[in-house]
Amino acid sequence: xxxSAEHALLAMNLVRAxxxxxxxxxxxxxxxxxxxxxxxxxxxxxxxxxxxxxxxGNLIANGIHPEEGCDYTIEDSQxxxxxxxxxxVMGCSSSLPDRSxxxxxxxxxxxxxxxxxxxxxxxxxxxxxDSGVGKSCxxxxxxxxxxxxxxxxTIGASFLSQTxxxxxxTTVKFEIWDTAGQERYAALAPLxxxxxxxxxxxxxITSPETFTKAQYWVKELxxxxxxxxxxxxVANKADLHEKREVPTQDGIDYAEKNGMFFIExxxxxxxxxxxxxxxxxxxxxxxxxx
Amino acid sequence: xxxxxxxxxxxxxxxxxxxxxMRNPASLNLVKSIKSFIVSFQFSSANPENxxxxxxxxxxxxxxxxxxxxxxxxxxxxxxxxxxxGLEKYIMTKLFSRTFAISPxxxxxxxxxxxxxxxxxxxxxxxxxxxxxxxxxEASWLxxxxxxxxxxxxxxxxxxxxxxxxxxxxxxxxxxxASISENHVPGGADDFLPVLIYxxxxxxPPQLHSNLKYIQLYRRQEKLVSESSYYFTNLVSAKSFIxxxxxxxxxxxxxxxxxxxxxxxxxSEVSQVEALQAQMDPISSTRMHGxxxxxxxxxxxxxxxxxxxxxxxxxxxxxxxxxKDVVTKFSSLCRAxxxxxxxxxxxxxxxxxxxxxxxxxxEGQSQIIPEEKEEVxxxxxxxxxx
Numbered sequence: 001x002x003x004s005a006e007h008a009l010l011a012m013n014l015v016r017a018x019x020x021x022x023x024x025x026x027x028x029x030x031x032x033x034x035x036x037x038x039x040x041x042x043x044x045x046x047x048x049x050x051x052x053x054x055x056x057g058n059l060i061a062n063g064i065h066p067e068e069g070c071d072y073t074i075e076d077s078q079x080x081x082x083x084x085x086x087x088x089v090m091g092c093s094s095s096l097p098d099r100s101x102x103x104x105x106x107x108x109x110x111x112x113x114x115x116x117x118x119x120x121x122x123x124x125x126x127x128x129x130d131s132g133v134g135k136s137c138x139x140x141x142x143x144x145x146x147x148x149x150x151x152x153x154t155i156g157a158s159f160l161s162q163t164x165x166x167x168x169x170t171t172v173k174f175e176i177w178d179t180a181g182q183e184r185y186a187a188l189a190p191l192x193x194x195x196x197x198x199x200x201x202x203x204x205i206t207s208p209e210t211f212t213k214a215q216y217w218v219k220e221l222x223x224x225x226x227x228x229x230x231x232x233x234v235a236n237k238a239d240l241h242e243k244r245e246v247p248t249q250d251g252i253d254y255a256e257k258n259g260m261f262f263i264e265x266x267x268x269x270x271x272x273x274x275x276x277x278x279x280x281x282x283x284x285x286x287x288x289x290x
Numbered sequence: 291x292x293x294x295x296x297x298x299x300x301x302x303x304x305x306x307x308x309x310x311x312m313r314n315p316a317s318l319n320l321v322k323s324i325k326s327f328i329v330s331f332q333f334s335s336a337n338p339e340n341x342x343x344x345x346x347x348x349x350x351x352x353x354x355x356x357x358x359x360x361x362x363x364x365x366x367x368x369x370x371x372x373x374x375x376g377l378e379k380y381i382m383t384k385l386f387s388r389t390f391a392i393s394p395x396x397x398x399x400x401x402x403x404x405x406x407x408x409x410x411x412x413x414x415x416x417x418x419x420x421x422x423x424x425x426x427x428e429a430s431w432l433x434x435x436x437x438x439x440x441x442x443x444x445x446x447x448x449x450x451x452x453x454x455x456x457x458x459x460x461x462x463x464x465x466x467x468a469s470i471s472e473n474h475v476p477g478g479a480d481d482f483l484p485v486l487i488y489x490x491x492x493x494x495p496p497q498l499h500s501n502l503k504y505i506q507l508y509r510r511q512e513k514l515v516s517e518s519s520y521y522f523t524n525l526v527s528a529k530s531f532i533x534x535x536x537x538x539x540x541x542x543x544x545x546x547x548x549x550x551x552x553x554x555x556x557x558s559e560v561s562q563v564e565a566l567q568a569q570m571d572p573i574s575s576t577r578m579h580g581x582x583x584x585x586x587x588x589x590x591x592x593x594x595x596x597x598x599x600x601x602x603x604x605x606x607x608x609x610x611x612x613x614k615d616v617v618t619k620f621s622s623l624c625r626a627x628x629x630x631x632x633x634x635x636x637x638x639x640x641x642x643x644x645x646x647x648x649x650x651x652x653e654g655q656s657q658i659i660p661e662e663k664e665e666v667x668x669x670x671x672x673x674x675x676x
Contacts (some may be wrong), residue, residue, distance in 0.1 A: 042395075136478025155455075156462030157469075158479040159520040175516045177523075178479035184539050185483060202594040253366070 118287055122173045123281070128192045128217040129202035130210040131181035134236045137267035138202065139176050142277055164281060172281040189217075193225055198280055202234045205264070206243040211250070218258055230283050231260045234276060241265040307369070308376020316361050320352070324377070328384050336392050345381065345389075349510050353376055373597035378510050379446035386445045389508060391500035399499045403533060408558060409492040413550040414491055418540040419484040424472045430464040431485075435493035442496045447509035450501055451518060458521040461485050487528045498529055503624070556625045563618050567611065
């Protein structure tokens, strides 16, 4: 009888051997994709997929089984699309930033959720606002608009991160958490804004209801958000000025009254998008100057 | 195939490396502290908050110890990280039964959620969550559901979390493909969360509450950050939405919602009784089907004329099963009276049912595999071993 650990070890030996030849193919795939600067075209690398399926069969046959605290493998096919690159980026194999923060004894994981190292800030930013006001468009414009070769690739459009450099040579890495704006999910928002250093509240200048909703979020954050949260009020769709229903002055007044930063943007024309994030970066509380 | 296979192969290797290092005589002191931690932990009484703190603290202590250990001198960040993942997996696998779903409260919540989802499954449609038609893709959803359903196949928090990430990744691919092919502006979380909630309901992942709590408490803290943390939070919020779900949460007529819930409840009670009965007494359940056709029910209930004094202990079993027959009939009748339509189209939708069949088949297959595995394993392990 093998003990479960030995059992697992023997099996893993096999996996290791059988994975070896796969790695070459995968690397080639990754390289070709990154050369093109694209993720999308990694779609369905059939040869690898088929091979992998075979390996999977072996894995199970060779006794890797959940009961033994080892891995369980599943034989389905899945869309590969983004997978390899993301895996590479997200997996432990190259999660350098996380790693280094961990290694430095956790640095200061401040109350507001940012990992702080005097010159490199990492901050959590939460996006609030009614559905359809263009929250995710603003972020996509920001993230895609300026190419950042160091930014990690994310798996979807609802979480994105982007690093910017400020004039004082600090870098700020925004980790942007989108929230579902539909009314029925409003009660879930605290799960998302907990620990956020920044809240960006978005409304649509063509829709007074969204402005009302934005004010609701401001009040909610004042009551339940972290007390030192930086809030920005963003009036989006500024390109649609002929349909405007919320005057700029209303936004300015409301923001001023609540000590917020206000800006009008257009995700469509990219107007003021970078300015929004730069301004936020400047307003972030810096770790006590050393 | 890809997510699962590449993930498990990389993590197998990482775990292998970790065990390999632990076998090295040089790491004896580390092994000793790991073992003594596990033993002392197993003997202490359970207290989730405190337990999590102890485990996390131990991870940090070990992290520091490993960092300074000669065996890791010159190790790259990756290697170091893999060792920490291996450590998490080793410890949490050993402590699993001591840390996972230990309080009766958790067990109760798991069961309540699972039951509620079961009811919702019978009538909830994507339209009720306003999921637009171009995001309705059964094939993608099924894949995402299966990722979530795998969550109990793993004990290590990292791997459980990975199931959630894979599920979210599949949904994100669907959203992306839809936005490209439909030329639709990517909707971000507005599109993502409803689909995740729907997929969670369709999947009814086992012990959802306990799994989330376990990941939260025992995944290495510096790893439950940024993207992982975001998608984890999404599933937490999906769970919370489901728990709080009422008629107002859906795009559905309130009366229709209440009626559907009632119908689903009755139906699930009936099927529970039937299942129980079939389990206990296969003969009586077949007899019951016969009885349904017979008009004169009296002859099927031999105790109708009996007096309490005449009954013996041996009669109890039979009485109980007859009692259940009556209850079953009564509740079916109730259902038929209240919902004439519900009896014609059984509330369990054809889609999930067909799927269940497929899943059952799959399960059937996987039950065969362990039997074969033993032999293949022995044959195949020789060349590697030598």
